[in-house]
Amino acid sequence: MISLVLGGIRSGKSRWAEQQFADLTEPKPVYIATALASDQEMAQRIAHHQQTRQSRFETHEFDFENENLGEVLECYAGQGRRILLECMSTWLGWWLCRSTSPEQQVTDIQQQSTALLECLERLDSEIVIVSNEVGLGLVSDNAMARLFADELGRLNQALAAKADRVVFISAGLPLILKEP
Incomplete structure (x- = not known):
């Protein structure tokens, strides 16, 4: 089961995602921090x-x-571990910042996103993925910020399409967007 938890900064999405693992004692779930x-x-x-x-x-x-994020996910999923992956926005931001040119930024982000999405197809483990929703505000006057919002929006849409459950968190309250 793949769950995607979206929300703004300080919306309560991390707390809500962590609560999805409250009933589990052994083995401990894995928190992959990005x-x-x-x-x-x-x-x-x-x-x-x-x-x-x-x-x-x-x-x-x-x-x-x-x-490689896909290899890390597959390793823990292969052990039958439940996984909390946080956060796709920091993961994507790292790829954005490490690339040397705008063209390379797009190429790196798209390659990494595609590899992640392909990996999720192979996982046989419960995974909760946390990501920021950055598309609710104004369009930035900064080219890098616009690229980040565009690419994260594309990634969030692709993750939501693959996910069994999608939850939007606002003010600590969950709004279920998609359920199995």
Whole structure:
């Protein structure tokens, strides 16, 4: 079962996603974290997330330089583990920032997104995927921000099409968009 949890920043999407694993004791679900502490404020956000999930999850800090997200997912799914993947926006943002040109950014993001979507077809494990919904605001005057919103919107749509369940979180409240 694939669940996609969407919402804005501080909408409560992480808390809601983590609650989907509240009844599980063994084996511990795996929390695949994709955020990097690029500055002090982001480090504080990461620390907050680590503190709230405490020891309920086995945490896998995704290594962008040395790992492939699909391979990591397949490894844990192959062990029969339930997976919480957070967050697609930070994952996609990393690919956006590491590329050297706008053309390379699009190529890298599309290749990585396609590989992830193909991987999800092969998984036989419960996975909850968290992503930001960034398409509710104004169109940015910044080219990189527009590219990010466009590519994340495309990825979210593709994930929603593959997902069995899609939930939108606003003010901590879930709105079920799709159910099995």
